[in-house]
Amino acid sequence: MAILSQTLEHGPVTIRPIRLRDARMLERELLDNRGWLRKWEATNPHAPMSFDVRSGIRSLQANARAGFGLPFAIEYEGQFAGQLNVSSMTYGSLSSATIGYWVSERFAGKNVTPIAVALATDYCFFQVGLHRMEICIRPENAASLRVVEKLGFRYEGLRRRYIHINGDWRDHFCFGLVAEELPTGLLRRWLENRVPAGAGSVPEADRATALLPGIQTAG
Ligand SMILES: CC(C)(COP(=O)(O)OP(=O)(O)OC[C@H]1O[C@@H](n2cnc3c(N)ncnc32)[C@H](O)[C@@H]1OP(=O)(O)O)[C@@H](O)C(=O)NCCC(=O)NCCS
Numbered sequence: 360m361a362i363l364s365q366t367l368e369h370g371p372v373t374i375r376p377i378r379l380r381d382a383r384m385l386e387r388e389l390l391d392n393r394g395w396l397r398k399w400e401a402t403n404p405h406a407p408m409s410f411d412v413r414s415g416i417r418s419l420q421a422n423a424r425a426g427f428g429l430p431f432a433i434e435y436e437g438q439f440a441g442q443l444n445v446s447s448m449t450y451g452s453l454s455s456a457t458i459g460y461w462v463s464e465r466f467a468g469k470n471v472t473p474i475a476v477a478l479a480t481d482y483c484f485f486q487v488g489l490h491r492m493e494i495c496i497r498p499e500n501a502a503s504l505r506v507v508e509k510l511g512f513r514y515e516g517l518r519r520r521y522i523h524i525n526g527d528w529r530d531h532f533c534f535g536l537v538a539e540e541l542p543t544g545l546l547r548r549w550l551e552n553r554v555p556a557g558a559g560s561v562p563e564a565d566r567a568t569a570l571l572p573g574i575q576t577a578g
Pocket residue numbers: 395396399460461462463464466467468469470471472473495496497500501502503505506509
């Protein structure tokens with residue numbers, strides 16, 4: 360089931376389907392922002408990091424054609440600013456998906472990501488018909504935790520050694536929203552200052568647990 364992603368915009372921020380002709384620009388941004396992105400980059404525990412940007416885009420597009428993802432480029436005032444990927448899309452009784460994102464350092468702090476996340480979330484709820492959206496973030500990633508806090512994603516819990524990031528399995532704080540929480544959409548709720556206070560705050564006990572050494576392996 361292929362769900363086609365669309366071009367969606369609010370103010371200076373646009374999200375649109377990533378294309379093969381973005382490859383050169385994407386490669387330049389990834390290389391120029393290596394130090395900015397590395398700490399948060401998903402890695403494959405069984406293979407070295409690939410810098411083949413064209414095949415990365417092809418694989419995102421194939422995943423989208425199969426109905427499992429929506430790969431967006433993020434633009435700010437018409438300039439390529441980063442990526443937002445909706446992934447792990449499931450239908451039927453789960454009807455859920457996960458969002459991941461990054462922007463180049465020079466676009467940080469301009470609300471680009473919260474707007475992009477709100478556009479993608481509203482699209483998934485109201486056009487695709489999904490029921491739940493999830494974002495998982497490393498406890499150390501203060502900037503990303505601010506994104507979910509601003510939008511009022513609800514804190515759902517700590518997952519130990521959940522995603523392979525920057526060369527190891529890392530703990531993540533996970534946040535979710537379901538469609539019935541947002542009768543008028545996520546973007547409108549945020550713009551109209553109706554985000555419930557404290558939804559995205561992480562309990563002290565989970566912050567403390569995440570500071571402890573990870574789960575020990577047997578033997
Ligand atoms: C996390 C990230 C996507 C946030 O995107 P963004 O578009 O800057 O989001 P916002 O504008 O809402 O900024 C969020 C917070 O980042 C911090 N921030 C702002 N400018 C910053 C800068 N130049 N450098 C570092 N942090 C900055 C601020 O605390 C800001 O919160 P505030 O608006 O309350 O001041 C971006 O920092 C990024 O791409 N980081 C590297 C990759 C990454 O972490 N991806 C997410 C993995 S879960």
